[in-house]
Amino acid sequence: MRNKNALVTGGSRGIGRAIAERLAADGATVVLTYANDEAAARETVERITKDGGRAHALHAELGRHGDAAALWAAYDALGLDGVDIIVNNAGIGLPVPLGQVAEEDFDRVFAVNVRAPFFVVQEALGRLRDGGRVVNISSGAARIAMPEILAYGATKGALDTLTLNLAKALGPRGITVNSVAPGIVDTDVNAGWLRGNAEAEAHAASLAALGRVGRPEDIADVVGFLASDDARWVTGRVVDATGGAGL
Numbered sequence: 001m002r003n004k005n006a007l008v009t010g011g012s013r014g015i016g017r018a019i020a021e022r023l024a025a026d027g028a029t030v031v032l033t034y035a036n037d038e039a040a041a042r043e044t045v046e047r048i049t050k051d052g053g054r055a056h057a058l059h060a061e062l063g064r065h066g067d068a069a070a071l072w073a074a075y076d077a078l079g080l081d082g083v084d085i086i087v088n089n090a091g092i093g094l095p096v097p098l099g100q101v102a103e104e105d106f107d108r109v110f111a112v113n114v115r116a117p118f119f120v121v122q123e124a125l126g127r128l129r130d131g132g133r134v135v136n137i138s139s140g141a142a143r144i145a146m147p148e149i150l151a152y153g154a155t156k157g158a159l160d161t162l163t164l165n166l167a168k169a170l171g172p173r174g175i176t177v178n179s180v181a182p183g184i185v186d187t188d189v190n191a192g193w194l195r196g197n198a199e200a201e202a203h204a205a206s207l208a209a210l211g212r213v214g215r216p217e218d219i220a221d222v223v224g225f226l227a228s229d230d231a232r233w234v235t236g237r238v239v240d241a242t243g244g245a246g247l
Helices: 015-023 039-050 067-077 103-124 147-173 188-194 198-206 216-227
Strands: 005-008 029-034 056-059 085-087 128-137 174-180 239-240
Touching: 005 015, 015 029, 015 039, 015 056, 015 085, 029 039, 039 056, 039 085, 056 067, 067 103, 085 103, 085 216, 103 128, 103 147, 128 147, 128 216, 147 174, 174 216, 188 198, 216 239
Parallel strands: 005 029, 005 085, 029 056, 085 128, 128 174, 174 239
Antiparallel strands: none
16 A cells, blocks of 8 residues: 555444554554544544654534534645545444434434534545545444344444445546445443443353354454555445354
8 A cells, every 4th residue: 555545434432443443454544533532532532643654634514514524624734735545434323212312313323423424525636636445334233133233233334335336436537435334342332331340241242153252453453454455345235343243
């Protein structure tokens, strides 16, 4: 990925950080965005540069009107010439059952998880080079019925449909578009109920055919493949990275 530029939204922690580090290790110049945790974003950039990579951090509050235009304006200000890889990783959860979902929360989770990726790609059309890559981070919740997070799962189902249609729309330019669907991953988002709780970890591990909880690097390596030239003939697909959950 030498001489290639990559944008990773939500790249300061967890899966996003692992993706940013993987792409930088493969040679790309990585621009990662963060919404709130500037310290974590700076730490990620430092980790990448310490290992000899190239990275920049941008503040980007997604889920608002005009968010994508503002993001790309900040990207352009870095002086980078176009973009080769876009990873739509930023997302928020909504762990609320059907009867308790508020309209404003429903709108917010769709704005961040679906609307933002749509317009991030739309605004990138003039910047995204032919032969480029778009990878959307979906979820196993789009495939497995989980009523306790049904609004979140619906956003990921919508994102997979976006992936399918973008693959068709951008295919004539040699641009591939794919989704990666993680299962339960040991990140800060899940730390409260997972880490230090042997019973919870054992249950989470039992849901996967491979018998363990996922790690951020498990997802990053799949993204690394899809962002590479090795995946040039794969597009419009949802790559399941749940470790075989729900088989």
